[in-house]
Amino acid sequence: MENKLLLCDIGFDTSSKIISELISEVDSKNIVDKELIYKILQKKLLNILKYSDKPLIIKKKYPFLILIVGVNGVGKTTTIGKLAWMYKNQGKSVMIAAGDTFRAAAIDQLKIISKKIDVPIVSQHYRSDSASVIFDAINSARSKNIEILIADTSGRLHNNKNFIFELKKIVKVSKKIDINFPDEIILIIDSSSGHNVIEQTKIFYKELNITGIIFTKLDGSAKGGMIFNISDKFNIPIRYVCLGENKEDLYEFKKKDFVESILK
Ligand SMILES: Nc1nc2c(ncn2[C@@H]2O[C@H](COP(=O)(O)OP(=O)(O)O)[C@@H](O)[C@H]2O)c(=O)[nH]1
Numbered sequence: 001m002e003n004k005l006l007l008c009d010i011g012f013d014t015s016s017k018i019i020s021e022l023i024s025e026v027d028s029k030n031i032v033d034k035e036l037i038y039k040i041l042q043k044k045l046l047n048i049l050k051y052s053d054k055p056l057i058i059k060k061k062y063p064f065l066i067l068i069v070g071v072n073g074v075g076k077t078t079t080i081g082k083l084a085w086m087y088k089n090q091g092k093s094v095m096i097a098a099g100d101t102f103r104a105a106a107i108d109q110l111k112i113i114s115k116k117i118d119v120p121i122v123s124q125h126y127r128s129d130s131a132s133v134i135f136d137a138i139n140s141a142r143s144k145n146i147e148i149l150i151a152d153t154s155g156r157l158h159n160n161k162n163f164i165f166e167l168k169k170i171v172k173v174s175k176k177i178d179i180n181f182p183d184e185i186i187l188i189i190d191s192s193s194g195h196n197v198i199e200q201t202k203i204f205y206k207e208l209n210i211t212g213i214i215f216t217k218l219d220g221s222a223k224g225g226m227i228f229n230i231s232d233k234f235n236i237p238i239r240y241v242c243l244g245e246n247k248e249d250l251y252e253f254k255k256k257d258f259v260e261s262i263l264k
């Protein structure tokens, strides 16, 4: 069982913890039935995820501001397209803000997405101030009675001081319009990235008060055991998971199904 957990990328400390708890419970109750041991393991895994499956509830705010953050290449911009598409299909009005002004191609990438799914976008030129793009977008969304504004941000290494400073500035500037902004800050995590992901999450959580996580690239070779590792250390709700690059590939996180897929 321990091998199985390790092969799913659960990580050494989390899997050792689970297995040693399992062994002491099985020993103390003198359990020998294999099925029953398996059931206890299943329960332990579910227990780690007890705060995890909480889909995002959108309050009526005009706009409800969602800030998307994460290191480079994890799937922030792609996920914004998926979220916007989903909300639009639910009949909500959506706008996106091209807050990644750091990478030249990022604004064009979001413009293409906005055109494809027919959702309005607010953008400025390359290297303009990200906080000012998002500030303008909030005002534009307000004047047009938009229900949900999703803002992209640039991604660099999580230990880059300027990067974190820029994200904090976005938060600060948005609070000038509404003290409760951003309503949600979602950290995007690539399920196939290695274990420095714990360090990443720690910094984002501490500096930005992350309120939700979306795991991307669960369609790849990664089985996503790292989700346990993160849920074990941080009580941050998992808002969605992504299983592909297309706009339809966004799913609510279902902990029971997920535990089953890990133990398969
Ligand atoms: N297979 C797969 N690829 C994804 C997923 N999400 C994003 N990608 C790809 O990952 C790459 C980086 O995505 P992007 O949104 O530009 O990342 P960003 O730098 O965080 O904005 C792109 O090639 C995406 O198509 C996913 O869930 N599955």
Ligand SMILES: [Mg+2]
Residues within 6 Å of the ligand: 076, 077, 078, 100, 106, 152
């Ligand atoms: Mg991007």
